[in-house]
Amino acid sequence: MNSNEIDIHKELKKYFGFGQFKGLQEQVIKSLLNKQNTFVIMPTGGGKSLCYQLPALVQEGTAIVVSPLIALMKNQVDAIRGLSSENGIAHVLNSSLTKTEITQVKKDITSGLTKLLYVAPESLTKEENVNFLKTVKISFVAIDEAHCISEWGHDFRPEYRNLKHIIKQLGDLPIIGLTATATPKVQEDILKNLDMCDATTFKASFNRPNLYYEVRTKTKNVESDIIRFIKQHKGKSGIIYCLSRKKVEAIAHVLQVNGISAVPYHAGLDAKTRARHQDMFLMEDVDVVVATIAFGMGIDKPDVRFVIHHDIPKSLESYYQETGRAGRDGGEGHCLAYYSYKDVEKLEKFMSGKPVAEQEIGFALLQEVVAYAETSMSRRKFLLHYFGEEFDSETGEGGDMDDNVRNPKVKIEAQDQVVKLLEIVRDTRHLYKSKEIVFTLIGRVNAVIKAHRTDVQPFFGSGTAFDEKYWMALLRQVLVAGYLTKDIETYGIVKITDKGLDFIKNPSSFMMSEDHEYNEAGDEAIVT
Ligand code: ADP
Numbered sequence: 016m017n018s019n020e021i022d023i024h025k026e027l028k029k030y031f032g033f034g035q036f037k038g039l040q041e042q043v044i045k046s047l048l049n050k051q052n053t054f055v056i057m058p059t060g061g062g063k064s065l066c067y068q069l070p071a072l073v074q075e076g077t078a079i080v081v082s083p084l085i086a087l088m089k090n091q092v093d094a095i096r097g098l099s100s101e102n103g104i105a106h107v108l109n110s111s112l113t114k115t116e117i118t119q120v121k122k123d124i125t126s127g128l129t130k131l132l133y134v135a136p137e138s139l140t141k142e143e144n145v146n147f148l149k150t151v152k153i154s155f156v157a158i159d160e161a162h163c164i165s166e167w168g169h170d171f172r173p174e175y176r177n178l179k180h181i182i183k184q185l186g187d188l189p190i191i192g193l194t195a196t197a198t199p200k201v202q203e204d205i206l207k208n209l210d211m212c213d214a215t216t217f218k219a220s221f222n223r224p225n226l227y228y229e230v231r232t233k234t235k236n237v238e239s240d241i242i243r244f245i246k247q248h249k250g251k252s253g254i255i256y257c258l259s260r261k262k263v264e265a266i267a268h269v270l271q272v273n274g275i276s277a278v279p280y281h282a283g284l285d286a287k288t289r290a291r292h293q294d295m296f297l298m299e300d301v302d303v304v305v306a307t308i309a310f311g312m313g314i315d316k317p318d319v320r321f322v323i324h325h326d327i328p329k330s331l332e333s334y335y336q337e338t339g340r341a342g343r344d345g346g347e348g349h350c351l352a353y354y355s356y357k358d359v360e361k362l363e364k365f366m367s368g369k370p371v372a373e374q375e376i377g378f379a380l381l382q383e384v385v386a387y388a389e390t391s392m393s394r395r396k397f398l399l400h401y402f403g404e405e406f407d408s409e410t411g412e413g414g415d416m417d418d419n420v421r422n423p424k425v426k427i428e429a430q431d432q433v434v435k436l437l438e439i440v441r442d443t444r445h446l447y448k449s450k451e452i453v454f455t456l457i458g459r460v461n462a463v464i465k466a467h468r469t470d471v472q473p474f475f476g477s478g479t480a481f482d483e484k485y486w487m488a489l490l491r492q493v494l495v496a497g498y499l500t501k502d503i504e505t506y507g508i509v510k511i512t513d514k515g516l517d518f519i520k521n522p523s524s525f526m527m528s529e530d531h532e533y534n535e536a537g538d539e540a541i542v543t
Pocket of ligand 1: 064
């Protein structure tokens with residue numbers, strides 16, 4: 016059966032009660048029904064689940080849905096069961112099931128009743144399960160949270176690497192991979208590892224025009240600043256993210272004693288307390304949840320009005336995902352992050368115990384967060400560029416919704432400096448990351464530069480008229496403008512693009528904004 020034979024609009028109404036498809040859903044569903052490998056990149060809340068649920072419900076056989084989170088699988092199974100009178104329509108297969116339950120699951124699959132079978136990747140690797148699945152009719156395989164397959168994603172899970180091998184044993188099945196967080200590098204990794212470079216890719220825009228992005232310097236007054244912010248948003252729902260459980264407890268306490276209804280949420284609390292705090296937030300018995308990243312997965316509260324990052328996150332993927340929980344109803348959503356370089360150093364120190372490759376990736380991802388925090392350009396443009404999307408902050412939707420655009424720094428002409436920078440990247444022949452390029456410009460030596468004898472080149476120190484901070488800011492802006500590109504495979508080696516080579520030949524105006532000064536000690540004391 017292919018998409019032409021099924022009235023998917025009718026099925027949408029019948030199963031889900033929706034009158035219309037959202038975004039790219041219809042095209043995705045048609046692609047999958049036509050047995051094509053399909054790759055879906057949609058931000059959280061974009062409606063990814065329906066992209067495989069509907070094709071599963073209307074086809075013969077059982078669709079296997081691989082998902083890393085047991086709690087989310089349970090939620091989804093309950094939701095699907097709610098659409099039908101048959102409990103057996105959806106099942107989870109995992110190691111916590113009793114023998115009787117497993118027998119029932121197998122019976123329902125064999126009889127053709129089960130349309131969706133949710134499995135964790137580790138259950139799918141079990142030989143006994145694979146042997147069983149070989150004997151039944153499978154419609155397709157959906158790989159949810161597909162970025163888990165990539166070391167460059169924010170949640171790498173080695174078990175995901177075995178999936179392709181197992182799926183092949185089950186036959187020539189169409190695969191649909193879905194993710195909400197895919198930088199170009201992660202996308203490439205997913206397609207390669209699932210061996211589906213032929214997949215039709217559907218990518219929705221990651222722009223969330225109703226979210227306002229702001230970064231503030233984190234000073235010793237950060238707590239009073241947060242309190243003041245929340246009081247300005249009285250009665251509204253918000254989430255505050257902290258990196259440690261201890262911080263979560265401390266901030267929740269400070270808020271409570273300052274008359275703000277807030278509860279903590281982290282993995283160190285017992286399950287009952289966590290569930291209670293989550294419910295209190297959903298039912299609006301409290302305004303604020305102070306949480307570690309443990310909070311938020313699968314939380315679908317539409318009217319979260321602010322997301323505050325007390326500590327900077329480890330990657331822009333996490334930042335995007337966490338801030339994405341604000342304003343899901345399309346209304347106001349203020350995303351405020353506090354930034355201090357000390358926090359960056361803390362995170363780096365924390366990573367230093369990990370294997371070298373993991374460390375390198377961690378540092379590279381963190382550098383992007385630093386660049387985001389320090390930039391003076393449109394934050395939305397910066398974020399979207401990171402996700403491989405071009406955005407024009409003058410004409411694009413939500414273009415004026417960030418602190419940098421609202422309070423722009425003076426722009427200065429940097430045409431000559433851009434040429435100089437591009438020439439250095441070209442003439443050092445793609446050996447260097449940002450740091451060494453800037454060092455070459457300002458004439459500073461380090462071991463890497465010495466090893467290449469760059470310090471005896473005529474161009475060494477040709478940019479001393481400007482300081483390190485200036486060149487670093489310019490380099491970031493030139494990267495976003497597409498004259499340079501960062502090679503992720505080599506952990507951030509900067510290369511010149513064709514557009515950059517062309518700029519050297521035919522230079523034109525380049526207005527750069529100077530980066531903000533971050534002053535750790537400053538800021539007035541706020542009385543609470
Ligand atoms: P994602 O997995 O991309 O984060 P979900 O699948 O959880 O998104 O869907 C987000 C929300 O959108 C859910 O509440 C879902 O019921 C709703 N939704 C999905 N498709 C449609 C549609 N066609 N019409 C209306 N609402 C939809």
